[in-house]
Amino acid sequence: xxxxxxxxxxxVQAGGSLRLSCVVSGRTFSRYAMGWFRQxxxxxxxxxxxxxxSGGSTYYADSVKERFxxxxxNAKNTVYLQMxxxxxxxxxxxxxxxxxxxxxxTRVDLYDYxxxxxxxxxxx
Numbered sequence: 001x002x003x004x005x006x007x008x009x010x011x012v013q014a015g016g017s018l019r020l021s022c023v024v025s026g027r028t029f030s031r032y033a034m035g036w037f038r039q040x041x042x043x044x045x046x047x048x049x050x051x052x053x054s055g056g057s058t059y060y061a062d063s064v065k066e067r068f069x070x071x072x073x074n075a076k077n078t079v080y081l082q083m084x085x086x087x088x089x090x091x092x093x094x095x096x097x098x099x100x101x102x103x104x105x106t107r108v109d110l111y112d113y114x115x116x117x118x119x120x121x122x123x124x
Contacts, residue, residue, distance in 0.1 A: 002026040002113040006096050009118030012086055016122070020081040022096030022115055029077040030054075033099040035111060036070060036081045038092035038120075047106045048094070049081060057104045063089075086122045093117040 008020040020036065035050040049070035050059040058070055069082040079096055095118075097111035105111065 002032075002098055004096050004098060004113055004115035006094065006115040006118040009094060009120045011121045011123065014087055014122055014124050016086050017082070017084045018086065018120060020083065020094055020096075020118060020120075022079045022081075024077045024079070024098060024113075030074040031100065032113075033101060033103060033105045034070075034072060034079040035097045035099065035105060036079075037095045037097060037108065038090075039095070039117075040092040043092075045095070045108055047108070050104045050106055051079065052104045053102070059104045059106055083120070086120075088122050088124045090120060091122050092120060094120050 003025045004022055006022045030053055033052050036048040037045050038048050039045040051070045055072050067085045072079040096115045098113040099105040099111045101110045
């Protein structure tokens with residue numbers, strides 16, 4: 001079974017930065033495409049960023065382009081989300097997810113495994 005554990009969430013003032021990490025265990029990490037999603041209260045879960053198995057291809061939602069960076073270290077079984085210039089509207093629970101589908105995956109239903117989520121709160 002694949003397990004994902006996120007860390008790095010917290011409270012930050014607008015304009016600040018946070019770095020989320022997600023450690024994956026249980027299977028060969030490099031086989032999986034990875035993604036970061038978020039869900040705010042009363043809203044649907046949405047894609048934030050995605051990365052393919054090698055790290056050579058990435059995707060960003062328009063709302064986070066040029067502010068967030070997704071990366072992965074296959075030697076450490078870890079995917080990261082560097083979040084800069086944070087805004088109050090970035091407040092949400094952030095989830096990492098792993099997909100056995102090849103490519104850079106943006107659809108929620110194509111992800112096979114999910115972490116428990118980490119809260120990010122950005123105050124104005």
